[in-house]
Structures are given as C-alpha cells and as structure tokens.
Amino acid sequence: MLVWIEFLAAIISVVVYILTTYRTGDRPHWQRLAEIVCGLFFVIDYILNVYSSPVRLYYIFSLRGVIDFVSTLPIILYWSPIDNGAAGILLFFRALRIMPLITHVGGRTGGAIKEHIFILVMYTFGVVFIAAGVLQWVDNKMTKQSVKDENACSDTGCMTFFDAFWLMIVTMSTVGYGDITPKSNWGRAILIVLIISALVILPPQINRILHLASKRPYGGAFDVRKVVGSRFFIVSGNISFETVQAFLAEFYHPTHEKDMWAFPLQIVIMAPFKPSFELKSLLMHYKDRVEFIQGTPIKDSDLDRVSAKVASAVYLLADAQAKDPAAEDAAQIVRTLAVHRHCGSKVRVIVELLQPEKAADAIWDDTKDGIEIICLDPTRFKLLARSCHIRGLSTFVINLFRSGLDISKPLKDHWMMKYMHGLHQEVFPVILPDLFHEEKLTFEQAAELVYRKFSVILFGIDVRHEEDGEEFRDVVLYPRGRVLRPSDVGLVLSPDLKTAEKISKLDTIVHRRPGLLQFFCAPHVKSGLTKDSYPEEFRKLLDVVKQGKFSDMELNDKSQLNHELKIAIFDQNAKESEDSSVPKEDSSRKGDTGVSRHYGLTSHSCLVKGDKDGSSHGKARKQGIISQVSAGKAEMKVISAHQTRDTNKSLSKAKIFEEISDSLKIHRRVSFPPDSKSSAKTPRGAICNLEDAINVMMSWPPQEQNYKPDPAILERHATEILENLQRRTMKLVNLPVPHILVCIQGKWPSSLFYFVSQLRTPGLPNSPVVILHPNFPSESDWGNVGFFDDVYFVKGSPSLGLDLLRAGVIQAEKVVILTQGVQLEQSIGEHADDQDRSAPSQTFTLDVNNVFIAATVERLLRHETAKDRVIVELQQETEIQYLQPRLLFDRRIFDSEMYLRNRSATFQFAPPYIGGKAFCPAALGVLLYATFFNRQTVAIVDQLISGGQVLEYDEETNEERASDTIIRDLGQIPVPKSFVGFTFSELFIGMLRDHGALALGLYRITGLKHDGLGFVYTNPLPTEVVEATDLVYILH
Incomplete structure (x- = not known):
C-alpha cells in the first residue's frame, strides 16, 4: 500500500x-x-x-x-x-x-x-x-x-x-x-x-x-548490501511448495514482528529448478523479503552467488518421502560438507537427516563447529507413543513452536477464541532481570512473579556449565528450588516477543522515573537498588512471592488438596503399572535405569552439539546427546580410538579390554554372564576378555534396550529374530490387560523402535503393544522391536473390520494408525520445477486409507466409546478436515493476509487436530524453523516428551550435578476437586506453591459438542474458570 x-x-x-x-x-x-x-x-x-x-x-x-x-x-x-x-x-x-x-x-x-x-x-x-x-x-x-x-x-x-x-x-x-x-x-x-x-x-x-x-532462469545473484545491519539465511536441499509455504508463514508471522523490526530478516531460497507459477504467486506476498535463485549448495559458484559466507545460517532440508532414506542422508551429508567447507565454522549449517544413526557417523569427526544435525523421526514416534497416555500432547507440543492464524472477527465466549489464545502461546528465550539475582529468587518464586505480573509462564532455564574446560549451555525444565544465577536464560510461554521482552525490562519497569528523570537515572538501575526503592505495588507483590502466602485463595481444606493432587499424580500411574504385564524391577535397578536412559539435559536429542552455545556437533558431548544409536557403536569407538593411536606407544591387550569393560559398565549399566575361563576371584558379571565384550555388543536380544540395534547385528541373528516373530505372532488377541494397537497399512516404519522404546520407559504405564500389518515383517524390521516385552504381531489388513477384531480393537486402550511416506516418481532434474515435487497421488491415497481405517475403527467402537481412543497419522495436513468430527467454518473469519500466505493453516482449527486425534509428521518441520531463533528447540521438545534431569547441589564439590534417580516429567492429571470453580491463575499458584507442580495448560473436554472430543488450551487466561472435566498439563 x-x-x-x-x-x-x-x-x-x-x-x-x-x-x-x-x-x-x-x-x-x-x-x-x-x-x-x-x-x-x-x-x-x-x-x-x-x-x-x-x-x-x-x-x-x-x-x-x-x-x-x-x-x-x-x-x-x-x-x-x-x-x-x-x-x-x-x-x-x-x-x-x-x-x-x-x-x-x-x-x-x-x-x-x-x-x-x-x-x-x-x-x-x-x-x-x-x-x-x-x-x-x-x-x-x-x-x-x-x-x-x-x-x-x-x-x-x-x-x-x-x-x-x-x-x-x-x-x-x-x-x-x-x-x-x-x-x-x-x-x-x-x-x-x-x-x-x-x-x-x-x-x-x-x-x-x-x-x-544464455543461462538458466533465476540465475542471478543475491546482493549482500540489502542486508547490511540485518540478517539473512539460505534455504536449500529438497524444496517443495508446501515446505516453502510453511517456512515463510512461520518466519514472517506477526508474532515475530518485534524481532523483525529490530533485526530485519531476508531469506534466499536456492534450488536446482525453476519455481512454478504457484510458488511465484506465494513469493509475491513476501516481496523484498524473499528471493529465489536457481542453484545447488554443492557448487562453490552457486554459493558465491547467494553470498553464503556472510549468511546467518544455511538450512538444508531433506526429502521426508524419500524411498531410500540412506541415499537421501548421503546426499544431505555431501551438501553439508560442501557448505561447511565453503563457509567455515562461523556460518550455522542446520541440516535435516532422516536416519538418527547418521548423526554419529565418523565423517563428522573431522569437521569443526557450526554444523547442527536434526533428525525428527525419533521425535515423531516418541511423541505418538507419549500421546497414548497424555491426551492432546502432539497438538500441545507443536503449538508451542508453531504460529497460528488470527481470527479477525472475534467470537465472544466461543471455544475457538480460547483455543486461539493458547495457539498463540510460543516458547521464547528471555534474559532474566537483575532483580531476580539480587533478591536471590528461586525458580518457582520467579515463575510466580512472572505469571502474576505478565500472565506468562516461566517453565525452564538455559543454564551454563563447564565440562573438560569448555563451557556449554543446556536446558533444564522446571528446576524447582534452584536459586537463579546471572548466566541463566529463561524459557517462557508468551503470546509474542514483545510481551516476553517485558520480563527482561522488568528492572526498568520497576524503577521507572517520571519524565526526563527516567532518562538520566536509567544507569542507576544497573547498579542495583535496595528493596525499599521498589514501588509500593511491586514490593507487596515481591513479599507475597517470597513469603509464599496463600492469602489470595480461600480454600477450606488445604490438606485435602494435597491428598487429591498426590492421588492424581502418583496413584493413577501406580495403578496402571500394576495392571501392566511387564514385570516390575527391583528398587536396586531403578537408579541404573534412570542412568541408562540418559536423562541428560539434552537427552534423546538428535541435535548434535559441542561448542559453547550448543550449536555444533562432535567433541565430548556426543555421549548422551545422540540418543538411540546402535548398541555397539559407542563401544566400537573405544576400540577404534585405541587402534588409531601411535603404534610406538605400547598398549597391552588387557588394558584395552579393561577400558572397554569400564565403558560398558558405566555407560550401559549392563550385567554380563561370568566367563567360564575366569578364575574364582573374578567378580560375577565382569568381562574378562575382548571376545566376550564383542559378543555382548553383538548379542540379540540386546543387553541394553535403549539403543536401536545395528543392522549388522540383526543380520547376524536373523534366525533368532524370525523364531521370536513366530512366537509373538497371534491369530486372535486375547490379553488380560488393555493393549495399544498399532495399525500399519503401508511400508513398515524403520523407526518404529522409538515408539515401542518410549512405551517401555520405566515409571510409565507399560501396556502391551499389538502391531497389525498385511505382511510379515523382515528380520531387520522385527529385530528392532521384537526384543521388547509384550510386543505381538498380527497379520492382517487394518482396513478390514474382521482383522481389526482379531487384533483386539475392542479391548485396545489406544488405536494408533501410522502412515508412511512414498517416493516421488517425477523428474527432479534441472528443468523440473517445484510443482513436480508436490505430493503425488499415492500420498493422498495413503491418507484416504487412514481416514477409512479410522472410520472403521470408530464404527466398531460405536463412536461414543471411541472419543479419545484413536490417533491417526496423515501425510497431508489438509486431509485432517476429513476425519470425524468435522467442523465447517467460514474462512472469512481469519485474517485475510495470513490466510493468503498459508491457506492450509486452517487445519489448526479442525476438531481432530485441536483434540490431539490427528497428527501430521510434516508438522514437526516447525522445529527446524524454531531452531533459528532458539538453538535449544529440539532439546526442549525432547525433554517434554521423554523427561529431563533434575539438578542437585553437591556440597562436597560445590557444584551442580544431575540426579541419577529423579527426572522431571510432563504429565496430565484431572483437576483436583478443591480447585474446581477457581480460576486458572489460582490453580497455577496453588499447585506451584504447595504441590511442586508447574501447570502449563488445560485439556478442555466441554464446549465443542462433538462426542466429548476436547481441545488444547495452553496457558489459559488467568481469569479462566477451571471445570471439573478439565485435564491439567503439569511438569512435576
């Protein structure tokens, strides 16, 4: 205009x-x-x-x-x-x-x-x-x-x-x-x-x-003078219209407007094809902000044309629908090394890989800082598994990092307005004000102060620590009791960056001076003022927070409330664990289990880090950061390290064996059978020779079940695996306890291991798992899941009602319908455009099959009993609207400009999505985008799904260390009866003060009038009245 x-x-x-x-x-x-x-x-x-x-x-x-x-x-x-x-x-x-x-x-x-x-x-x-x-x-x-x-x-x-x-x-x-x-x-x-x-x-x-x-179209160059004083990054790899649409809509969402004004952002899209008319039309909405240049990241000449050496970051996106993930990862590795060699370590190279095992390849050892590897497949399956026990978890997690459409025409007291309020809550890192450190506030006191003052939830911190003489930053969720330090960076749930920045400017707000006096007295704020200099209103608020008085709530029986919350958090999980067929472990192993799961500050993350700000890979942080890698890789690296040392330095075989054994015991917490050749003085369970160590690493079932077996191990034990499959195959499921039914109509997922592994997490309900698939799995497929307890297979088609009944769909507590990507058959040559890379008809066929399977399951369960028992995966987000229940709404209620930029975003208001029934793997791509603004994005999501360590203060060393037995977990509980009818603000403060739980949001069942399906309500309005049917998301 x-x-x-x-x-x-x-x-x-x-x-x-x-x-x-x-x-x-x-x-x-x-x-x-x-x-x-x-x-x-x-x-x-x-x-x-x-x-x-x-x-x-x-x-x-x-x-x-x-x-x-x-x-x-x-x-x-x-x-x-x-x-x-x-x-x-x-x-x-x-x-x-x-x-x-x-x-x-x-x-x-x-x-x-x-x-x-x-x-x-x-x-x-x-x-x-x-x-x-x-x-x-x-x-x-x-x-x-x-x-x-x-x-x-x-x-x-x-x-x-x-x-x-x-x-x-x-x-x-x-x-x-x-x-x-x-x-x-x-x-x-x-x-x-x-x-x-x-x-x-x-x-x-x-x-x-x-x-x-004389050259190809869009063969120009990016003028770096356009970004003087601002930022720009390059998007390359496998580009399609859908990825570009989601990418740009997220980066230029009004939520980030404050950041864009301060530091304008330019985006260069580089692809080896010419854009289609559809993509050209999309780019017109971002004129002067986005440029499309034809080229490939493998060629230095093309990288020079886009000024890659001065870019803030280079994104290399993978083809999630690749038929051969190994080949796609190989191409990604080549692109990454080419960009890193050309740009050096100062430019962030954010690369997406399909196979998490590739993150630990030795090819990364010779590279320097600057490469960030992200693999979303494990996150996808862990999120699905955790959603079996926490309603709406997939929607809750994705909405924390994904911006939504705005409703331009407010609907008073409508559920869509409440959901939109939660949809706009995003994770922002904030610099904590100095007064937090001056007043020596604990985390929970700071969280209460921030919530009372700004209606923003402080749910975690980014802490700094030293390891091997180097500084690192890691994420800790809800570090209860920890006194905040000047180096800590807060993580908050806020509707926009402007609101989050108010927390950092709290010093200025509290010590505000009238008129010109404020300008001249501003430096005085930094020197630290006494408590008496605070304004009267803020001093009273600070006293309430530090004294922990519960004067703003009129609860009749506080002890009754404590009892209800304990029952909600612990007793329900204990009851589910008793009903599970998985044998209980003795208390002596619980601590070891916690260690073996590597509940690290960045546990189970495929983001490989190593430098001070957590942006690079390699170095000593590989252990515990790259998770779920094959069972023997870590130990084989120990052998390789010794074999590559200087041959002039003599190292005995016994010494090598001793270090391997120690590595196995410390990092894997496994028990080994006694060696027949060992002496009587040899302790039981110790490894006495190198051959035994290798046999343990190559065994199946593996001694340690938290690592995905290597393909070579599966090939070696093919006969044992097939025998295991034969024993686990059932013609008719008739288990004594409810199970989780996994329906797979397409190709067997290569990462199904992470789904079952998450369901076998100690301390969580370990329900039996039944997999329904039209064909018998291969030894490599079954070998990744068959060694877990209570995992069974049924041969049949999920689209047939009879096969679903044989698989126990009536008795199942949850039915998970998985999808699988397909290979694009169109040309991907230089003369092809992005329209040739759009989703083919096979993708829509898979989605239609899953919609059909979901309808069949709901018919068998008679709809009213299938309210929250079905989770459906779809390849295309636009297909979510065809799932039950359906909701038709006028698209004119949405902001016109935002709708034109991303027309498919209306799915975020579809009842199957807002209730957590539908999930699209492509939605996890938002984690890639969010990584640009917050390097710890993947670590935050990982800890929300799998848990995170609790920091403990070691008085002997005067340092903080991670607890070996306690983890911080995201749970979901019914609203305690004593809080029914109170506001969410009272619920938040009451649970934080008296029960050690941090409330993040609600799962509200009432209001939709669709068979009891609810919606996720993240960080509700402080005045929102809590209902008896609500469920509460808590960190405890």
Missing part, C-alpha cells in the same frame, strides 16, 4: 511541474495544495525511514536515501525566503520515487529475464523522461533574453516539456529531424552529456540480459 501511495505522490508532483512549464501567470490553488500535501508526505516518509533503518548512516548516504532526501527539498525551498526557482527541477526529480513500484510490478512478469527486460524498458523510459525535464529546465534558464526575443519566445523560455521530450526521443533513436534544438550553449552541453550517459548506461544492461538469456 505504501508503495502505491508513494507512486501516486510522485506522479502528482511531476504532473504539477509539467503544468507549470506551460503557464506564465499565477498557478491554480489546487496545484499549490497538491504540492504541499505531496511534499509533507515525502518529508514524513524520509524521517520514518531514517528512524526505522537498522543502519541509519548507510541509508542516509545510499542511493535510495539520497533520492528520498532530494524529494523532500522542494517543500523546504517552497517556504524559503530566498529565490526558489530551483524548486521546480527538484520537484521533477520525484519521478525517481516511481522506481520501487516498477521493481515491485516487475516481479509479476515471471522469470528473471522477463523481469530484467521490463525493468530495463522502464528505466530507459525514465532516463529519457528525466533527461527531457533537465534539458528543458536548463535551456530555459540559460537562454539569453535577446535570443528569446529573436525567436518570439515567452519569458519562461523557448522550449516546452513536450519539445524537450521530442528532442530526446529523436536524438537517442538516431533519427535527428533537427526541427527542435536547444537555444543556449548550456542546453547543448547538457544534451551532449545526456546522450553520452545513455550510451554508457544502456549497453551494459543489454549485455546483462543477453548473459542471463
């Missing part, structure tokens, strides 16, 4: 000037008024541009800044007491302000060549037009009066604007009629200069177009 206003003001100014060249008398009043209005507009626009520019001096002295400044001078000279005869030509120079609109319209012409041709034509016309104005003004001003009288010219001059324009056309076209000529020597000199300038300017532009015409 501003571009069009600028265009209109420039056109009016030029027209007014041309009209003045034909009048000798007084000008009409409307011309003067138009000149003043346009002049004020250009002055205000220049001031705002200077104020909002990231680098003001760069803008002021740039070509655009000079043009903007010149366009403001006419109004200054208009009111100047001196002769303003020069104001006319300055008024004419406002024609240069039309150029931004020409560039904007040029982008709609299609490819880069058409755009350059259009811009060249318009520039040529502009040069002729402005040259005519300059020539006419100079000639009329410099023509002598005698010459004017001799040629019977008016006092203004002998040449009109049309005469000057005609002269420029016939001269530059080499026609040269000679009927019109300049009457002054200065006019002839200006004409010579203009002709020479045109000859110098136009040929290079024509050569540039010819050069581009």
